[in-house]
Amino acid sequence: MSLTSNRTKHRVKPPRKGLQGDAGGFEQMWPELRDAFGEVHKKCASKLSYEQLYRKGYTLVLKKMGIQLYDGIKESESVWLKAEVLGEIRAVLAAGQFQTSSGRSENEQRIYGEEFLRIMKNTYNDYMTSMSMIADVLMYLDRVFCKDHRCPTVFSMAMGLFRKIVLEESAYPNDPVNVLRHLTDIILFQIQLERSGEIIDKSLIRQCVYMLEGLYVTDQEREEDRLYVNAFEPHFLDTSREFYKSEAERMLFESDAGAYCRIVRKRINEEQDRCRSTLSDLTTEKIVRVVENELIKNQIGNIIASPSGVRHMIDNDLFDELELIYELESRIDKRKGELKKALQKKIVEAGMEVNNAAIAASQASAAPAQAGEGGESSSRAPAEKSGSNQTVAALTWVDDVLKLKDKYDLIWQRSFDQDQDLQTALTRSFSDFINSATFPRGSEYISLFIDENMKKGIKGKSEAEIDQLLDKAITLLRYVLDKDMFERYYKKHLCRRLLMNKSVSNDVEKQMISRMKIELGNSFTVKLEAMFKDMTISEELTSGYKNFIHNMGATDPTRVDLSISVLTSMTWPLESMGGAIENSDSGGRSKCKFPPTIERVRQNFERFYSEKHSGRQLTWLSNMGTADIKAIFPKVQTKEGYKERKHELNVSTYAMVVLLLFNDLPADQRLSFETIHAETNIPKADLVRTLQSLAVSPKTRILVKEPMSRDVKPTDHFCFNEGFKSPFVKVKVGVVMAGNKVENERERRETEQKNEASRGFVIEAAIVRIMKQRKELSHQQLIAEVLSQMAAQFKPEVAMIKKRVESLIEREYLERLDGQDLPAYRYLA
Incomplete structure (x- = not known):
């Protein structure tokens, strides 16, 4: 008889007529079948006839004796499993070939464990091979009786018996621990050895895992009822959880943060490889989650905050270790909450150090000027030196901020995979310290930085270097919340550059304004562009005036040449330029008296200008x-x-x-x-x-x-x-209108006061726009919309908004709505 162990499906055909063996009933045919099946289990099936055995099984089913045949097989297999299979396993255990007592060395336990696994593997493989042959003989029983009666096939029934009689029976008589638990403990012990660096027989464990994957806890054989998933895997995950919990505590004590992260990555890779080569792919995600929870999720805060954590890594440019931190936390938190928090705290602290250094340098520079305040003229030299030193402090502050920005940009690129969430956190952190309440100079210092580079910094630089410089300036500008304060300083500094002809390149100046327009909108740059337009018109006027004088036929060798700048009063911040605007009105200050030669030039220009622009009045700024x-x-x-x-x-x-x-x-x-x-x-x-x-x-x-x-x-x-x-x-000779420098405290207060007054008008304009469009609006909605519209320029105080609302009500632009549960307003046309 040629019987195979392959579970291939065959088409069931009725036996040929005339063959012997179809006479008699169950009592005659079953003993022959039972004995034949016993020979199969004993690996002595070579002399058996497949066709005769198949005919007997077919005949019994045909004669409606399928139930007796099915029960007989179940009983005979139970006897075989108890007597031969379970008996052999118990004999091995009883003989002491496997022992996990503390008296044995790990190597002895490993050897005994491998021996037990080998026995389990061989026993299961032999039984499965035998049952495959028997199931082939009883194929008709499966196709007819089992299908009609909705009971497990012969092979499935036998595998269920193997689970119940072999695996779920006690390892020893009266032993509460069954064979399956012994098997599980031995596999777990082998895995623990491998985690400790020992070499184990992976293929042997894999064969036993195949057995557990092929058996089910119920006869229905549903996917979720696999014995591996229900009996082995929970114990594996529980012991792994305890192991990694202890390992986390040990590594935190013994290793620095970088080494800890490297070990964690190694452990995750090991567990993934173990599931592929030793256990089951079903467990991969689950065991990785255990490792992530115990080694990362429960410890990430300790790792990051440790002395060798993120701060140490940043200070020492340990990009690879920072990348490990990022990689590990990304596994358990897509938002990287702990890393983000640590980065923000570190940046703000570093930024506040930069701020404090600038404040200290500025105060030290201001001391000589304060000491010399005995008189206006006597204090000029120390005041000028103080202003120069404060300007150096301002430029140093910007350089330090840019260095800090470059440092964290490099970390972001090399270690954080250019993560956008972290980029947002970095931006917020820089904005926090630049706009700190204890450091109100950010806008002024950034404007001075641009001013210095427009006057000197871009000289000799390539186009690419200039673009990089402009990009840095725009980056700094993004961090500033009070954009209106920056605009005030930038206009003041640009005014001086243009009037004193200090800019290296007007083209670069216009590039800067174009970038500001893209970043902040047209309303931010409209007056800056108008200043350049005035300078262009002034050049044309100067040229036209020279032609005008030439046409007059004046040939006086002592004639004074005149270059003029005609400035639009509402565009230029002339009040910040020093000196006083001279008015000819009786209520104002008297004009400077020019010598006759100069006065004649002045009158000639006014006559020339009035011919071109009738009705316009020129105010001369001699200072x-x-x-x-x-x-x-x-x-x-x-x-x-x-x-x-x-x-x-x-x-x-x-x-x-x-x-x-x-x-x-x-x-x-x-x-x-x-x-x-x-x-x-x-x-x-x-x-x-x-x-x-x-x-x-x-x-x-x-x-x-x-x-x-x-x-x-x-x-x-x-x-x-x-x-x-x-x-x-x-x-x-030193001129009155000196170069741009840091404002002193008095000038700073004046600038803030002017800016606050200007903000009042801007807020009123926004309120009117909103109410004109909405007609009626509740108080809270109006406040929210004003804050939203002002966000791009500055963050107004709610009290200031309320004050402007009251002012508009007094001037009858708005009125309060009566009979409303909440305060509300109506726009008055």
Whole structure:
């Protein structure tokens, strides 16, 4: 007889007629079948006839004896399993070939365990092979009787008996622990050895797992009823959970954070490989989740906060270890909550250190100026030095912030896979410390940074480097919440650059404004663009005026050349430029009195301008102009003999007016401070600074002051310094309108006050726009919409919004609605 163990399906055909063996009933045929099946189990089936055995089974089913045949098989298999299979397993256990007592070494336990697994594997494989052959013989019983009576097939019934009689029976008589639990414990012990670094027989365990996967806890053989899933896997996951819980505590004590993360990744990979090679793919996700929960989820906060955690990694540029932290937390939290929290705290702390360093440097720089506040003129030198030092502190602050930004950008790119959630957290952290209540200078410092680069920083840089610089400026601007305060400072600094011709490139200036427009909208840049438009028109006016003078036929060699800047009063922040706007009205301050030559030039330009723009009024800002004067000093003896000294003096307009007073005076004649003031009408504060630059500064002492001191007082007298010497032909005298610098506290308060007043108008405009569109609105809705509209410019206080609402009600733009449960308003057309 040729019987195979393959469970292939065959088409059932009735036996051929005329064959022997179909006579008799169940009592005659069953013993023959039972004995034959016994021979199959004993591996002595080579002499049996498949066709004769099949015919007997077929005949019994045909004669309606299927129930007796099915029960007989069940009984005979039960006897075989108890006597032969279970008996062999118990004999092995009883003989002491497997023992897990503490008296045995791990190696001995491993050997005994492998022996037991080998017996279980062989026993199960032999029984499954035998039952496959028997099931083939009884195929007709399966196809007819089992199907009609909805009972398990012969093979399934036998596998159920194997589970009940072999696996679920006690390992020893009266032993509460069954064979299955022994099997489970041995497999778990082998796995524990492998986790400890020992080498085990993976294929042997895999064969036993196949057995558990092929058996079911019920006869229905549903997928979820596999013995592996219900009996082995829960114990495996429970012991693994305890193992990794202990390992987490041990690793936290013994390892640093980086080593801990590397071990965790290694453990996850090991468990995945173990499921592929030793256990079952069904367990992969479950065991990985156990490892993640015990080693990552329950410990990630401790790992990140440890002395070798995220702070240490950031400080020492440990990008790979930061990547491990990111990778591990991503497994258990898609939002990376703990890592995000640690990063934000670290950035804000580092940023506050930068802020505090800038504040300390600014205060140290301000001390000399405060010490010299005895008088306006006496405090000018320390004040200028203080302003310069504070400006350096401001630029240092921006450089430090950009370095911090570059550092975390690099970490974000190399370690955090450019995660957008973390990018948002980084942006929020930078915004937090830049807009800190203890550091109100962010907007001013960023504007000064742009100012410095527009004047010097971009010189000699390539186009790519300039683009990178502009990108950094825009990045810093994104962090600023009070965009309106930045706009105020930027306009002020741009104003000085344009009027003093300090910009390296107008094209780069316009690029910067274009980027601001993209980032913040057209309303933010409209006045900045208008300033450039004014400068372009001014160049055209200057050129047109020169042609106008040329057409007049003026050929006077002493004629004064004029370059003019005509500025739109509502566009330029002229109030922040120093000095006073001069008005000719009786209620205002008197205009500066120009010498006749200059006055004639002024009148000519006004006539030229009025012809082009009738009805427009020009207000002259003498405090903001400059002049180039050719000065000839008396002859002095040199190596070549007596020689006149000629210098070209670059001075402010005020200084030009003062110097021209001495043009026709005898050398020994002096002018008092009061006389100069009366002759020029220059505001006294500006006149003091002008005379100090001309008579006190050692390198530009064109006038002599009596008595000589650093202070300029109303009782002082001045005369022309015939002995002035300079190694340079061109001499630049410090002008009143100095370069951009950090505001002092007084200037800062003034700027904030002006900005607050401006915000009031902006808020009112927003309220009117909203109410005009909505007609009626509740108080809370109105507040929410105003806050939403203002978010791009600044974050207004709710109290300020309420105040502006009250003002609009008083001026009858709005009215309160009566009879409403909640406060509400109506727009009045």
